[in-house]
Amino acid sequence: MKISSIRDQLKRNNADLLIIPFFENKIPEAASEMDDIERDIKWPIELGDFKAKEGETLLIYTQGKKENRIILLGLGIEKKLNAESLRVSFASAIKEAQKLKVKKINILFPKKCKMHNLAKIVLEGIYLPNYLFNHLKKDSLKDLDRSLVEEVQIVGEEIDKKIIEKVDVVVTAVHMVRDLVNNNADEETPQRLAEVAKEMEQLSPFLKVTVLNKEQIINEKMDLLLSVNRGSFREPTFSILQYMPTKSEDITVLIGKGITYDTGGLSLKIGEGRGGMNTMKSDMSGAAAVLGVMYSLAKLNINKNVIALIPATENAIGSRSYKPGDVYSSHSGKTVEVMNTDAEGRLILADAISYAVKFKPSRIIDIASLTGAIVVSLGEEIAGLFSNDKQIVETLKKASDECGELLWEMPLFKEYKKLLKSDIADIKNTSGGREGSSIVAALFLQEFVNGISWAHLDIGGTSYYSKPKGYYTTLATGYGTRLLLDFIEKL
Ligand code: BES
Ligand code: ZN
Secondary structure (H helix, E strand, O other): OEEEEEOOHHHOOOOOEEEEEEOOOOOOOEOOOOOOOHHHHHHHHHOOOOOOOOOOEEEEEOOOOOOOEEEEEEOOOHHHOOHHHHHHHHHHHHHHHHHHOOOEEEEEOOOOOOOOOHHHHHHHHHHOOOOOOOOOOOHHHHOOOOOOOOEEEEEOOOOOHHHHHHHHHHHHHHHHHHHHHHOOOOOOOHHHHHHHHHHHHHHOOOEEEEEEOHHHHHHOOOHHHHHHHOOOOOOOEEEEEEEOOOOOOOEEEEEEOEEEEEOOOOOOOOOOOOOOHHHHHHHHHHHHHHHHHHHHHHHHOOOOEEEEEEEEEEEOOOOOOOOOOOEEEOOOOOEEEOOOOOOOHHHHHHHHHHHHHHHOOOEEEEEEOOOOHHHHHHOOOOEEEEEOOHHHHHHHHHHHHHHOOOEEEOOOOHHHHHHHOOOOOOEEOOOOOOOOHHHHHHHHHHOOOOOOOEEEEEOOOOOEOOOOEOOEOOOEOOOOHHHHHHHHHHO
């Protein structure tokens, strides 16, 4: 999407559509100035057909203006406005534009909103929903749907080019993440994730990417990653992306769960429904989000040292599958009794976390669609945050408040550790019960962090919705990319 801006509204481009934002409590006055169109929009407002409720839209037609269509957009009550409601309101106007299949739109800038980072937030609201996933449909059917907006001019305010560029990079990353998650699992394989990582090396001289193949993974003794991989004909990969632009010793390690398809293994999943196998191409959304962060860091030249680790494999089922009840060793040397082969995410993360220790990082953050239980606890719009470090929690909460990707801190009380005690190995991978199982999963991971500052984001709900919502126009949300980027910038 091409974005430009112009201060003088009378000099704006011709376009297919003009979007004018209003506050519910200020109507008929718009949230921006609009000299030449005042008369066209008076009627629907006087008739009471448009009340400017949050996200409300009304399409009207005009003649002889720079645009023949106008969408009146409601922003709700001015006092209740916040960054996220503004994004969601603009998203609803963009989705209307997509249905009209207009390519070029003008948007009056809502100057009268008193908000920090107003331009960035408005641009995100416009840009984030401008994403479709329809390349798997026949062309004839695609045509019935909606189409992407191609060009936007912001009218009434000159917007700093740097802000436009930054939103462009970050939303491009989010859309790349959504593609990786939405695409077929047979497409987005461990090999493909490694390729995407490797290609990123071109983005910055500070980014070095190493991909470990199966043999190298064997040499590194990442036996948990290897055991999860056993049922799959595709070999595992382990990508290491080192973005080191500064001499500072501060290093953040990001780890993303890269299960490119989760059948559950021999502890086979059910077919359909929430958490059913048919949604499990999304089980690499942690890995995708981390790739999105690395893309953004490199493109934006951000001055922070970050190392990303992506353990990737399918959790398939086959005659060579790893087995419930057997004990496997790990990169850390600890042995794990695998009670349930569907609790595989924590196994590959455990190897990655203990591998991360060698970089002597200041902090480790892992992001993973780890449990279905987190959806039971928090619903699909809020991620679970588990951490042993108050500072990380505070910074992540701040980043979350600003970017609108919601999270909630969950407890890591040691009382539940006993649920992971094994009679025959150092630790079990599940408790065998459903109670508190997101916490139990996080406690399992904590066994491998070696006292380093660490946080774990469980995105089992937030990474892949059951239906499109707000600026998430498809099931894959891209959750985590904006959150973690904001987090790193705050360090
Ligand atoms: N990929 C799933 C977690 C998941 C489930 C994400 C539903 C999104 C929606 C993970 O690998 C898994 O299967 N976890 C099990 C763990 C259980 C066996 C202890 C779960 O949550 O049911
Ligand atoms: Zn699983």
